Amino acid sequence: MKHSLRLHLVLWLIPPLMCLLALDAFMTYRRAMGAANVAFDRTLFSSAKAIAEGLRIHGGEVVVDIPYLALEIFESNAEGRIYYKVSEDNGRYLTGYQDLPPAPRRDLRFYRPVYYEADYQDVSLRLIALRQPVHDVATGVTRVVWVQVGETPELRRELAKEILIGALQQEALLVALAVLIVLIATYRGLAPLRQLSEQVAARAEGDLSPVAVTRLPSELRPLTDALNQYVARMSRMLSARRRFFVDAAHQLKTPLAILRAQTQTALRERDPSDIRRGLLGMEETLGHASRGVQQLLSLARLETDSGYEVALEPLDLAALVREVALEWAAPALAAGVTLGYEGPRRAMVLGRRELLQELVSNLIDNALLYSGSDDVLLVLSQDETDVTLAVIDHGHGVAVSESEKLFKRFYRGDSAKGEGSGLGLAIVREIAHRHAGAAGLQATPGGGLTVLLRLPAQAARGEAAGPPTDQNG
Structure with a gap:
């Protein structure tokens, strides 16, 4: 199955949008229920106030006359059920549903409505309680009366549901439009990438020129x-x-x-x-x-x-040089050249053994082939930062103008004798560079040529560097 960036974006976009939609639906329902409660609480207050206005005292007793306005409000609430109760402050029942749950006595001020919720006959009610005095002007008698009106929450929930459905429909449409916009924007946004792909695909087989970056995002x-x-x-x-x-x-x-x-x-x-x-x-x-x-x-x-990676590891360059010098002792003797070594017993560097062996072999081979000297001396020294190998001969040397050219491929000095390819010193320099080192030439005092190799030193672990040794072959 092919991976599509547009599909990937849509799949990452839809779940968060659905989560946001669910959260917004929950919050919208809460807000809708709050708005419905405010609206219907006003209706409850109007009903309770209408009943309270019909209270009077006759013969020392409170008489309740339910006005037509309150009855009209009750009849308009056909889908829900209305409950009411009128009682005196001392708990004496006057009219309505006698076992209607009383209001919490947290606020006993007159004319101040108290809204609360309670369970009654296996249904949940939203109720209002209104406490007010009733005066008889003729006799001067005053009684305190509680008026309670409650309704079932069907209408409130229905209104909140309608608000929620309308909001969800609108938001679902917005989500669909957002996804469509993302798809269109992604298609348009990926147009430069398609153009870049077409540009690369249309190239000739051997065209390795850089890709043009003009007019690219x-x-x-x-x-x-x-x-x-x-x-x-x-x-x-x-x-x-x-x-x-x-x-x-x-x-x-x-x-x-x-x-x-x-x-x-x-x-x-x-x-x-x-x-x-x-x-x-x-x-x-x-x-x-x-x-x-x-x-x-x-x-x-x-x-x-x-593409060849050189993995460097700690090794003893002094031991390596001595080993290679011993291998070349017989060829040097056959060529009538005395091959010697001077240096410390130990000199640690980071290197690749086979490459450094090849480097030292090329230095000795070059000295035997081209120097024209009767003796070649390998001198190894070190300081805090570098290990230096000097291959010293006392032959005819080279001109100053040729010093750098000798490290080029196939270049052999004007005074070079014997057979050779002119690649030895080029290999030496490449190996030195691979080891973060350098190779160079300088004239030997008294005549001849000295090839210098410098490599970064690594502090020896264990045995410290010993005294210089002198070996001749």
Whole structure:
């Protein structure tokens, strides 16, 4: 089932509106009952007053004459029942319903009506009690009389019901109109979103340009900004892929041409020793090509837009450098280079082991291939903020103008000797950036080149840093 934003809004709108409608119905019924009580209480007061006006004293006794006005009021209330009672202040019954509930004696002032509710003969009554004196001017006799009039609440409830039904009909119509207005407003309000969808859908397959944000509501700006950021990331990723393919073609073109030439030469040879030399040359060419492809893959993985996440963890850079140096000791010795290490026993950083191993290997490989030095020294040092690895050689060095270019892909210095792809230092810089560090070059005092790597230090836990160690290979 497809999710509809309009349906979602309506489903969230109707229950609160129904709750508000129920609350308003309750309050409207209360107000209607209050208004009905006020209106009918006036009728009760008129009836009680009419009866009170018919009271007189004759022969020392109170005589009750129910006037026509009171009877007319009673007859007009055909749907309800009317009860009345006239009694003296001492409780002596005069006329009406003798067992009618008396009024609460909370207010004994004359001519002041008292309204109250009571149950009588299994029905609920709304009653009025009026206390007033009756004078006989001739004899000067005064009697205090209570006049009580009550009615059943049918008419009051019927009036409140009619008011409530009218109010509910009006409010139901308003709710229906409100929902309709919400639907129309939602349809109109979502028009820019539909236009944006149509604009994106109508794009060409390879179009990765930013989505135009002109004439778009401000509420859609976060969506278009996020979409443009995603498109930009996709564009950078595709550019990185294209760059990788171009670099791979550039890196493999020469070795493949050399390999083909060596293969053709070996096929023409008849002497097994010449064929063996040709195969050895092919193996060397394949090794260079394999190394170049491996470095290209490393660079592609290290690029920011590659999607490769580097999870850093605490590790001992001093131990790692010593391990890599020992691995390179034999190749360095074979190349006639003395490989040494100086540094603390422990230097903690946050890093990824395999990446830092590759970084140190590239630094040593570069020094062996290009420095032309008889000795290469790895010097590790640390302070409160950084751990620094210096790879020092005393070879021919590089010109100052080439210092920054050496970190670019495929760039090899004018004085570089030996086979190489020119990717080693580019990989070193990418790995350093992934570890929030930096890589740079400086001239070695007395001649040569020093490659500096700086990484943020992490305080070592447990054993403190020990004295420097010196290892030579």
